[in-house]
Amino acid sequence: MELTAEQQIEQLNQARQLIEQDASFYPQIMRGILPIAQKPELALRAWCARFLADGFASPAIGDSEKTALAVECLDTVAALLQTDDGRLRASLIQCAASVYALVFRHACGDAGARDAWDRLATIKTFVLSLWDSGPAGVRLCVIKFAQCVVAAQTAGSKDPRLVDDADVSIATVPPGHAFLRRTELEAEAHGLLDRLLAVFYDETINESRISATLYAVGALAKTRASIAARILNTILAFNPLAARFDVARPARARLDLRFVDKNLRIVLASLARLPAAAPLRGRIQYYLAQLAQLKPAQVDDLLKRRATEAADGDAKRQRLDVPPEAPPPAMAAVLAAPPTVAADASGAVPYARLFSLLAGSPLASFDATQLPAHLATEIAIAGLAAVDLPSLQAASAIVHARLAALFGSGPVLTAPPADDDDDDYDPADTVSFAPDAPAVAAVAAAAAAATTELKAEDDDPLALDAPVDDDDVDAVPLTAAKTLTPAERLAVFQQMIERIFQSNDAFQNVWKFAANQKAAKTNMSKLGINNDTWVVLLSRVSTRGTDAGADDLQDKMAAHVRDRLFAYIMASFRERIDIAVIWLNEEWYNYRLHVRTHPDDRLEDSQYAVWASRMLDSVIPFLDAKDRIFIRFLSDLPELTAAMIQKLKTLCLDPDRAKLGFLALQYLIMLRPPAKEFCLDLIQFLYENHPDTRASCERILQKHRAAVVRAADA
Structure with a gap:
């Protein structure tokens, strides 16, 4: 007679007690419960799922045995995940989080494990699909699973002394793997990290x-x-x-x-x-x-x-249905403005009188051209934002009636009734104003006269000096824009760059004078705007935005941007070190893109090396012994050449700043392996040629190049 689910669970609990006494039974019992987990009873499935999660989280099983068990249980985990039960899925997701790194390492070491990797990828896709749709407890388990995926598919420590053999990272994937691609795995990991961090926004x-x-x-x-x-x-x-x-x-x-x-x-x-x-x-x-x-x-x-x-x-919101209040006195005066205007003594109608809606207002005599452009723009935008739509339509209808009275008859625009639904727009219901040919001719004649009086026809390259064809009033040809010479294009480009720097200063003032600076920065960061946005823009303009070598103008534009960035950083290096790092990283990345098509180009000849070396030359003479921020700057540079390392010789030979120089070298030796030999070469040179630095050099050489010290003692 087949045992009931309760009896089977009782026997399974006895097996668990046996494992607690002797963990060596773990693999045998775990393999034995895989067929039981396929049974339809929910209680049995839940028990097996919990046992699998606890088993793979236990340190009692060796890594090799765990890996073999993980590969064997993938089908069972994938099948049980289809059961629509929150507690069961939570246990299985915890199990999947534990086995992910094991199967990932197994797939990296065995090119024939494509089937196991595909099953794991199927489990990963299903688990991540529960991130937004599953119960609360399941979502929390998915967060833990995403953490394990990100840990397995990102780079670990670069210091070989800190590398843990049990740690699984993207470095575990060998180059040229049959089915694992580092770039794709890293991109997926960074996407999951973004999704994890999205909860803070x-x-x-x-x-x-x-x-x-x-x-x-x-x-x-x-x-x-x-x-x-x-x-x-x-x-x-x-x-x-x-x-x-x-x-x-x-x-x-x-x-x-x-x-x-x-x-x-x-x-x-x-x-x-x-x-x-x-x-x-x-x-x-x-x-x-x-x-x-x-x-x-x-x-x-x-x-x-x-x-x-x-x-x-x-x-x-409850007061939306209240009838609108009567317009203020000023708006009432606007709505009562006459539809016609009188000409002046010469018989002409000034533009100020044509558009003026307030009779006797002192603003009618105000010369708006005296206002700065940015102030006039702000006033216009604020006015448009403050006026309601019916009043604006009524004022526009008055001006339209005046124009129709001056230049000919035509349909007069009237303000449509207020409608709460803005989506009922029908192009067929709009009124089109199509003046007749004599009206257009009159307007063209008036415009030509005004242009002659202002003498702007020859000075303004954007003037519309093409004649109007009376037979075809719908076509208004425009003259082609003036072609700028290379010198003029360069001047305009330089003006644009200067405006970017000026806008950055204004942006800094917004934060400086904000009532709550931290809240202001947080709100701007949520919009994707921060201190470094403009730096990234200019860095990419100087690298990928201009085609280096395409022509002399492109090179001059890129050189101007680099000169301005360099001058801006050097004006306050300690405060703008982050800007320097962003710029130089963009230059280095651009070199890496360029070298794909020009493999013979050397890093030492790149713009990155030129400007990084120039920055070091400008900064090192003004450093003091307490400027540890310089070490941070060196550590953030994407790549160091032998010439850059040699520039530290000045610091090491200065008695007052030698400590900073040797600290920088020790840091690079420990944490920047590609630059290690360059640093040791410099230290060996100082040890052999400058006796004053021997004490500091000897401590480092004893650890890394003891033969040099023994040869000197001999």
């Missing part, structure tokens, strides 16, 4: 998702230094008080804020000790101090204010 607070994401990305920042800065910057830009809360449930909102605040403190305090967090340590401390100052009374006041704003918004 949501308008509403979801405490459970934020907490789960905080601990997931916190673990990634500790093991993946390449993405640690990106994670920290996103967390530091997160402002929990700026999000929307459920004001109808203040107790729940207060509790959510409390949990988010606590988890932020725990994660940031842990990440602040990482080497990758050193440049951001000041911001982290400030952020933690701001959280510490948050009092419960402030949270209560915030919730009350949000509730009041919501109530006011409801009240405003």
Whole structure:
């Protein structure tokens, strides 16, 4: 007689107790439960799913045995995931998170494991599809699964001394693998990381998702230094008080804020000790101090204010059906303006009188041409934003009637009745104003006379000096735009670049004088606008925006942008070091793109090497012994040449700044392996030719080139 589900679960529990006493039975029992997991009873499936999740998370099984078991259980996990049960799927997703790195490493080492990788990819696709559609508990498990995928498909530590043999990263994929492509895997990992970090930009607070994401990305920042800065910057830009809360449930909102605040403190305090967090340590401390100052009374006041704003918004929405108020006196005067205007003593109608709607207004005699262009634009935009549509249509109809009275008869535009539905637009219902040929001729004659009086026909390259054909009033030919000479194009380009720098200064002033600078920066960052946006734009203009070598003008444009960027950075290097790094990274990337089609070009001759060397030459003479930011600048450069390393010789030979020079060399030797030999060559040169530096050089050479020290002693 077949056992019932309860009896089978009782036997399975006895097997679990056996494993707790002797973990060596794990592989045997795990293989034995795979057929049981295929049975239709939900209780049996749930037990097997939980057992698989616990088994692969247990350290009692060796990695090799775990890998073999992981490959065997993929079909079972994929089949059980189709069961529509939240707890069952949560256990299976935890199991999939544990086996992902194991199967990934197995596929990297075995080119014939394509079938296992395809099954794992199917599981990954299904699990990620539950990110937005599954129950709350399942979504939290998907976040953990995404963390494991990102960890496996991003670069690990570059320092060979810190590499863990058990760590699985993108470096595990051998070059030229049969079916695994590094670029595709890394792109997928960065996309998943973006999706993980998107929770910090949501308008509403979801405490459970934020907490789960905080601990997931916190673990990634500790093991993946390449993405640690990106994670920290996103967390530091997160402002929990700026999000929307459920004001109808203040107790729940207060509790959510409390949990988010606590988890932020725990994660940031842990990440602040990482080497990758050193440049951001000041911001982290400030952020933690701001959280510490948050009092419960402030949270209560915030919730009350949000509730009041919501109530006011409801009240405003309820008043949409109230009849419109009578127009103010000024607008009433506009609507009462006469449809005709009188000519002056010469018989002409001035434009000011034609468009003036306020009789006797002192504004009619004001010369608007004296206003700066930007101020006039701001006034016009503010006026258009303040006026309502019916009043604007009525004023336009008055001006139209005046024009019709002056130049000929035609249909007079009238303001249509107010309609709340703006989507009922029908082109057939619009009134078209098509004046007759004599009217057009009169307008053309008046325009020609005004042009002659102002003497603008010969000076304005954009003047419409083509005659109007009375027989074809619909065609108004325009003269072609003036062709600029190369010198004129270069001058216009330089003016554009200067305006970008000026707009950056204005942008800085917006933040400087904002009432809440942190909130202003956060809001601008959410829109994708920050301090570095214009730098990226100009960097790409100088590299990929102009075709180097295409012609002399293109080269001059690129050179001008580089000169301006260099001068801007050197004006305050310590404050603008991030701008320098962004620019030089763009130059290096452009060289890498260029060398694909020109493999004979040398890095030493590239624009990147030229400007990086020029920047080092300009900065090193003004450094002091405490300028550790210089080490950060060197570490952020994408590639270092032997010539760049040789420029540190000046620092090492200066008694007052030698400590900074040798610290920089030691840092590069430890953390920049490609530059290690260049640094050791410089240290060996100093050791052999400058006795004053022998003490500092000997400590480094004893570790890396002991033969040089022994030869000198001999």
